[in-house]
Amino acid sequence: MTARREPNPNSESVDNYLKAILLLGGPEESRVASNSLARQLRVAPASVTNMLQKLAASSPPLVVYERHRGVLLSSMGKKRALEVVRHHRLIETFLYEVLDYPIDEVHEEAERLEHFISERFEERIDAKLGHPKIDPHGHCIPAMDGAMPRQNSIVLTDAMYEGTYVVDSVSDRDTRTLRLLKESGIAPGVRLRVRDKPSIMSYAVSIGRSSRILNLQEEAASSIRVCALRK
């Protein structure tokens, strides 16, 4: 008779897989390939296959998975993924607003803590912050029931035409880029005028009311989402 401790379905690793599937599936929640998961999670493709088989076999299943055809979140998986995203974004907001973290340090800390806070902790920081709807990067915070308003912003690199936009959000993936954007004064809510596209990898913009022209590299531009300013 083997002791058989209940396998822990709430592990950090499982959370990260679910979060990655949510992210890569995009708003249409399309199938996600093992390969892109492997890249996202910096893990060997074989490890992904293994984990997906486990997630699909658990009860209740956390993903829907057919070999060679990619993976989808089940309703349970989606629920958990959104919970983790909610944790992440609440923690980021908390670190920024209450603990005065610099904007470029909140992501890393939240990435660790998101897996370990209790429901009570979540509820308390949510209350303390006045039930915020967006985090300091401009990303919306899923409601407790998982509801999340549809996103109508576009990535700056897709804003082909010259024109005026408002920054909706910035990606929190890369600390260096985040620091650059902070120094340039680019943050959610800031007005951004696209002036020119001097080269294939570069975008000329001006920020706020300033007439100074700033050259954004592909890397930076692709981490900014904007909404067209209808005037």
Add this chain to the structure above:
Amino acid sequence: MTARREPNPNSESVDNYLKAILLLGGPEESRVASNSLARQLRVAPASVTNMLQKLAASSPPLVVYERHRGVLLSSMGKKRALEVVRHHRLIETFLYEVLDYPIDEVHEEAERLEHFISERFEERIDAKLGHPKIDPHGHCIPAMDGAMPRQNSIVLTDAMYEGTYVVDSVSDRDTRTLRLLKESGIAPGVRLRVRDKPSIMSYAVSIGRSSRILNLQEEAASSIRVCALRK
């Protein structure tokens, strides 16, 4: 050529062993037996032996260990253990003071989070709380350099004689006891008069200025530390 990821010496498990050795070694930092570690950590004795061998073999060694003769913390091990205790107690204070946790819920949350917060997080909550010296249970918070004042309180069950005391601290190990003490109004700083010892397992005390007599069971009394009130 095996990939050989650097073995992680900062794991949750290692932290817990170090913390347990610190606790069980007491103020004299005496040798700790595998068996008592096993009981404290709710783990099989064989697992303890294994871990101690690993901790002693790591570089720098975290413990000093000779088989059959118990274990001591090395200076590195003690440093880390105190760091974890500092984390734990700062987090408890933070949950209590800033997030309005009920006193009996802070321990469990701190027990999880203590392993995962960064130096920055530690520094920020410490600052936010005004560099507190004691946590909400009355336990002192080790300084950043590990310094911790010597404890001169005694356990209530050792306060043989009738007399007046001031509550120094309460143990946070058992949630139920903690709730009981809260309801009785027993908290650090409260005056406590020992009236009588009606039976081997029971202590009659009165609390604050009240003349009402309360009967504390062994369980509760042993979780209270007091200082004699010199008058």
Add this chain to the structure above:
DNA sequence: CGGCGTATTTAGGTTAACCTAAATATTAGG
């Protein structure tokens, strides 16, 4: 001082999450 009970260690096994290398399935181009 020798034996016995307890404490401790050794030996061998499990599980989760990763890995590499080899096998196989899918898809896209000629």
Add this chain to the structure above:
DNA sequence: CCTAATATTTAGGTTAACCTAAATACGCCG
């Protein structure tokens, strides 16, 4: 429609932290 490139899976191995059962050391008591 077949093949080559790519994506995915299978097979087999590693590590950390646990486990049980069996062997061994310690220390106390008669």
